[in-house]
Amino acid sequence: MKSSNWKQYFDQKAEIHGASVKASDYFDDASFFMQRDNTLRWLGKLRAKEILDAGCGVGAFSEPLTKDNVVYGVDFSEKSLAFAADRGLRTVPGDLTALPFANDKFDVVLCIGVLQLIEDYMPVVTELARVTKPGGTLLIQTLHKGSVQRKILRLFEQNKKFDKMYDMDELKQAFIRCGFGDIEFLKMYHPFRFVTAAVREGLVSDIFCTSFAIKGRKYAE
C-alpha cells in the first residue's frame, strides 16, 4: 500500500476505534501490552529525557514514559494524533521521511510497528538517526521476515497489507551505516508470550521469532 493510503487507513481506524490500540492495528490488548511492557522494560528506566515516538498512532505505546519525561509524538494520521495528545504526548503532524525536528534533538527515539508500512526504509532510518542525540538511543520494532509462523499465516492471508518484513541483519547494517553501535535485539515469538534479549541475530531459534526490536547507541562525533 502507498504512503497516502496508509494515512487514510489509520485516520479511518482512529475514527472507528478511538483511543483503543485497535486503532493502531494491534490484534488485541493482550498482545499490545505484552509487546509494550517487555520493550519498555528492555529499554530501561528513563527520567527527564526528551523522547520521540515516531509513528506514535494513538500514543498508547509511549504513554507510560510521559510521567517522567517529555515525549513528542509524530504521525501523519492527525485523527490518531488527537488521542495521543490526550495521553500526554506533545503531538506534531509529520511524515517520517522528513521529520520536523532539528538534528541531534532526542535522547531516545522510538519507532514501533511502522517500518513494515514503509516502502523504502533507509530514508526513514536515516531521519530517525539524524534526530537522535550522539550518545542517545534509537529503538525500532518491526516484523521479522524469517519466522515459520508468518510463513504459515501468509498461506491463509486474504488481505496482504503488511507486505514488508525485515531480517535482523538488514536493520543492524542500517544502524551501523547511520553511526550506531552497542546493537542489541529483543525477540518476540507470537503467539507465545515470552521474549528473549540477545546481542546476536541468526540463532536457530530465530525461525520462531515473529517480531523484533533493535536498539543501538549513536556514536558521539
Ligand SMILES: C[S@@+](CC[C@H](N)C(=O)[O-])C[C@H]1O[C@@H](n2cnc3c(N)ncnc32)[C@H](O)[C@@H]1O
Ligand atoms: C501500526 S501503527 C503503530 C502505532 C504506534 N507506534 C504503536 O505501536 O502503538 C503505525 C502508525 O504509523 C503511522 N505511519 C505510517 N507511515 C508513516 C509515515 N510515513 N509518516 C508518519 N506516520 C506514519 C500510521 O499513521 C500509524 O499511526
